[in-house]
Amino acid sequence: MTLDGKHREELQVALRLHEISGERVGEVLAEVEAHVRETGEDPVEAFGRPHECAARVAEQLDRRTGTRSTLAVAVSGLATAALVVFGSDFLLDALFSSTDVVAYTLEDTVALLVLLVLVVTGTTLAFQACTAQWGNAAFGGAAICVVALGIAAQFASGGLVDDVPPLYALPRWAAIALGSAALAGAVTLLLRAVRRGRVVYPQMS
Structure with missing residues (x-):
């Protein structure tokens, strides 16, 4: 068999x-x-x-050799999420901007930070749903709720946070450069994770 x-x-x-x-x-x-x-x-x-x-x-497993530490996983995941969230925001804002300057208000900043927190939380819960021995349905349901909350938060931030004046502004070229660099960094982290996870069968004698 x-x-x-x-x-x-x-x-x-x-x-x-x-x-x-x-x-x-x-x-x-x-x-x-x-x-x-x-x-x-x-x-x-x-x-x-x-x-x-x-x-x-x-x-x-021996945690020193068989798996990555919880701290290393958390830092890597947070860094990847931050690079994707901020990189895509900078890049898309710049590409679709009708002016040579891209301005960011308090509302924009709060919405991005809230989105980052919820993305990390939702992803963590989703992984728990896949890896926990018990309570998988509860973790999965919580992940769905967090995703829904993240969508709702993006709409709610406009009514709760002052939209003027801009906190900071970037030249369009600088926003494109920052966004591209951040996304490139995220891809690099993902490729490192893929290389580490490549399955290697034991050598047969």
């Missing part, structure tokens, strides 16, 4: 959601595939559903 492709993909995704290194992901997949091939046992009966198996693997 061979491991079903769908189960293998779900297990791989579940392991990566726990920030488990590509080397360890490869080892776990090889162990599951070998067990199924040798015994013919159903992988769910032997190891549990993919998210359950991944959670057990994460709990057993």
